[in-house]
Amino acid sequence: MDKTKTAALRIFFLxxxxxxxxxxxxxxxxxxxxxxxxxxxxECIGIG
Amino acid sequence: MHRDRMKASGRIQKIRIIIQLCSAVLCNGYLAGLKRGRLFTGKTKAFCVPVLNCYSCPAALGACPIGSLQAVLGSSSGRFPFYVLGTLMLFGVLLGRLVCGFLCPFGLIQELLAKIPVKKISVPKKADRLLRYLKYIVLAVFVILLPSFFRNGLGASLPWFCKYICPAGTLEGGIPLMLLDPGLRDLAGPLFWWKVLLLAVILAGAVFIPRFFCRYMCPLGAFYSLFSRFSLVRMTADRRTCISCGRCGEVCPMGIDPVHQISGAECILCGRCKDVCPASSISYDLPLHAHDPKYRSSSEAGHGASPG
Structure with missing residues (x-):
């Protein structure tokens, strides 16, 4: 993945x-x- | 191999253990809860912490993102979990799997268990590669699909991962509450004992296979791994200066080859490889380094294959 694409994806997801x-x-x-x-x-503690 | 692993206690590791301990205390700092067997009910519990940390732990100060995701997906309102997903996305882009390496208390527990001096198991490569996909299945099926679509008559659903799998919930929530509250103890049935058994298997697994749960089962690690390629904090390995000594691979707790897979989906950015690299070929690639020619030239080598 080139750097421009990486930066673009980073900004998009941010x-x-x-x-x-x-x-x-x-x-x-x-x-x-x-x-x-x-x-x-x-449920989390195992009795639900 | 084991001697090298034990030696990996450089500068980064000393900083990392302090950060891991601080994170564990920040996430679980309500000590009065441990005394009284009651949960913290303050407003910080509306905030999702970045790590797998059960909100039913009497000491927890924040909400578990995986539990919250299932709670919103499984609520009768059927709303889309914008808040939880957005929070996870921000953590993913900003930190990626650095969260696993530096912040996760359950990761810390596994690392401490891995220090027990027993012969480590080397999982055959093919099995290891396949097993690493298991965490994505856990994320897709138990965290997203079942809570979203498998509903009861009232339109609500169960937190499937929490109920049947989550070892952090058993360790941080189930066992302390059972010890502190006799009323809850009376309710413990086969489900509780199933979770205790699974916890025991996972903890035993972590003794023989470092970061066993992180490698193969953690849905939060699976989520963050989707952002590894473009998270803000990354590491790079400069193949031009690498002397192929293999030390980085020997000390890697995730069992990957850092030269080729650094900052990939399986790399938790713990820096153990950097600490042992005799050629200083491995470095953190922080945004502050963006204009530094040294880091710019080496960063191309950091795009490894994944997973496994």
């Missing part, structure tokens, strides 16, 4: 990642994450 995070924040997806993370996940 922008895409940032856009995704912003959309997720506007959509309040972080609340889903928070709600899951503050309660014991029974």
């Amino acid at each position: 922008i895409l990642g940032a856009v995704f995070v912003i959309i997720g924040l506007l959509d309040k997806e972080y609340i889903n994450v928070l709600n899951k993370a503050v309660r014991i996940c029974l």
Whole structure:
């Protein structure tokens, strides 16, 4: 992969990642994450 | 071979162990949780940490990205996980698999286990190559497809990877909570013991095959490996100065040939190869070096094949 392509892909995914995070924040997806993370996940610990 | 591996304790490794320990403490710094057997419920839990770190660990201060991805994909709202995926993409582009080498607490545990002085197993090349694809299957099937499409009557799904595989969840969440909470202990059934067995196999595997879980099973490593080609932090091996001594390959915890596969999908950028290279042919290729002719000339050699 040449350097121009590498740099272009890097910038593309940086922008895409940032856009995704912003959309997720506007959509309040972080609340889903928070709600899951503050309660014991029974599946994660092997009893769910 | 083993003697060389033990010798790989150069400057980068000393810095790396400090960073690994700091990362483990930052991700799991809620010590009161370990005392009371209760989870941290502060707002930092809305933030996905870059590493595989169970959010049901009583000491966890952040959210596990793989658990969060399954939680959003499997929620009854059926929304696309923009926030989690975007966060993972940013970590992937900015750090790539440096996360595995420098930040992951489960990686650190495996590295400590690999220090146990027993004869290491050399996996036959063909089997090794095939097994390395397993982590992509785990990512696609257990983290994405099953939570997305295998739903119950209410439209929600299970976190399949967390439930049936994740050893970090058992080690950091399951076992401590079982020890601290007698009520939970009473609920432990065949599923818990399956996870304990799998954890034991994975930890034993890490004693004989360094970074066993990272090599073959970790879905987060599989995700970051997709960004290895163009992540901001990379390493390069200058083939013009390489004397083909093979020391880099002997000390590599991921079992790759750094000369040809450095910064490839399987390289976790740990720098052990750099520490032992007698010709100083291996270097970190940071954005700060972009205009330095020394690094510019050597970087062409860094585009290795992958995986395996």
